[in-house]
Amino acid sequence: MSERGAITAADLAKATGLARSTISMALSELRSAKIVLEVAQAMEVRGVGRPTSVFSLNPKAGTCIGLHVGLSGLRLIVADVSHAVLHHAEIELGLDYTPRAAMRKARAAITDAYRRSGLSPHSLLGIGVAVAGPVAPDGRIQRASIVPNLAGVNIRDVFASAFETAVFADNESNCSALAELTWGAATDFDDFVYVKIDVGLGGAIVVQRRVVTGAAGAGGEFGHISIDPNGGLCRCGNRGCLELTAGFRTVLERMSHRLKRSVTIDDVVERAFAGDVDCVEAIAGIAEAAGRGLGIIGSILNPGIVVLGGTGATAGPLLFERLTDSYERHTLLKRAQLAAEQRMRIVPARFTTDGSLMGAVALVLRGLGALQGGG
Numbered sequence: 001m002s003e004r005g006a007i008t009a010a011d012l013a014k015a016t017g018l019a020r021s022t023i024s025m026a027l028s029e030l031r032s033a034k035i036v037l038e039v040a041q042a043m044e045v046r047g048v049g050r051p052t053s054v055f056s057l058n059p060k061a062g063t064c065i066g067l068h069v070g071l072s073g074l075r076l077i078v079a080d081v082s083h084a085v086l087h088h089a090e091i092e093l094g095l096d097y098t099p100r101a102a103m104r105k106a107r108a109a110i111t112d113a114y115r116r117s118g119l120s121p122h123s124l125l126g127i128g129v130a131v132a133g134p135v136a137p138d139g140r141i142q143r144a145s146i147v148p149n150l151a152g153v154n155i156r157d158v159f160a161s162a163f164e165t166a167v168f169a170d171n172e173s174n175c176s177a178l179a180e181l182t183w184g185a186a187t188d189f190d191d192f193v194y195v196k197i198d199v200g201l202g203g204a205i206v207v208q209r210r211v212v213t214g215a216a217g218a219g220g221e222f223g224h225i226s227i228d229p230n231g232g233l234c235r236c237g238n239r240g241c242l243e244l245t246a247g248f249r250t251v252l253e254r255m256s257h258r259l260k261r262s263v264t265i266d267d268v269v270e271r272a273f274a275g276d277v278d279c280v281e282a283i284a285g286i287a288e289a290a291g292r293g294l295g296i297i298g299s300i301l302n303p304g305i306v307v308l309g310g311t312g313a314t315a316g317p318l319l320f321e322r323l324t325d326s327y328e329r330h331t332l333l334k335r336a337q338l339a340a341e342q343r344m345r346i347v348p349a350r351f352t353t354d355g356s357l358m359g360a361v362a363l364v365l366r367g368l369g370a371l372q373g374g375g
Helices: 009-016 020-032 099-117 155-160 172-183 249-259 265-273 277-301 311-315 317-330 355-371
Strands: 036-044 050-057 063-069 073-080 085-092 124-131 166-171 192-197 201-207 305-309 345-348
Touching: 063 099, 063 355, 073 099, 073 355, 085 099, 099 155, 124 155, 124 172, 124 355, 155 166, 166 172, 166 355, 172 192, 172 201, 172 305, 172 355, 192 277, 192 311, 201 277, 249 265, 249 277, 265 277, 265 311, 265 317, 277 311, 277 317, 305 317, 311 317, 317 345
Parallel strands: 063 124, 124 166, 192 305, 305 345
Antiparallel strands: 036 050, 063 073, 073 085, 192 201
């Protein structure tokens, strides 16, 4: 339940491999302890048909912190175990902040969040940290071009030193994929690819409901596939990376220069829907490049489902249609050659702007489930 949200006893049995009688007994004990609630009735039409109970973790069983470590500060949410967000805060730190400053500010913000929400600090089950960069399995940030002072820092140790609770950490795109897997567009899929189009381009690979992080934590770094070795210099130090053309960074710089003010992705999308030709063409160019990159990913992984998230996904059909056409031109197997069930589908993420935060909460729930030997 910590991984899949509300679920039936039959699905729990299937997911765990345990006998229905064992699941039934465990659920009965968890309900008595008020850890699990029967939240709904789903009707199954099988002959006469019987109502099937759906179970969920009790929201009062505890709370989790989701923390996103970004360019100039932190974003924070407090959520209960049913993933209801109880508090949201943004913490400005300025550019190039230190790990100590991040820890200090986060501790103050979390204390304030529990006070404002009327929650007991003792309800805190754990903290999940989403980081803009590869994170090794032990919590060490491998590279951090966005937050350079955090490179080489074990972010789990930083926050564990300030809180008497479990701390989990992962890359922001991996966290977003977990949010989609747990509560979003991919709840019904065991395997999928997540692609995040934002200022940069991120991604994640999910196999058998587990994110493939790789040996050093850099699995799914699609944005840093080198498309053109003679191309522009990427923030990662390499040249011609996919995110240079499939992310919004260059577009935002150009539009800011044109409009003589700071421009966000939301501004570009809004202007595109209002008919601004430059913005429409800019989004089309990003979609074309992203589709070409997705063709490479498709040739390697051949996923059945691609979940497309990030702020760029709010462009809807302006992005999706061009991206799908581009993918079709750059992939080996064409739609016309495949049966319907074999065709790759690109679906919009449920969480476009707060996926990493929700995924950080999911990181806590999954991590605690693993520590306790349950799901």
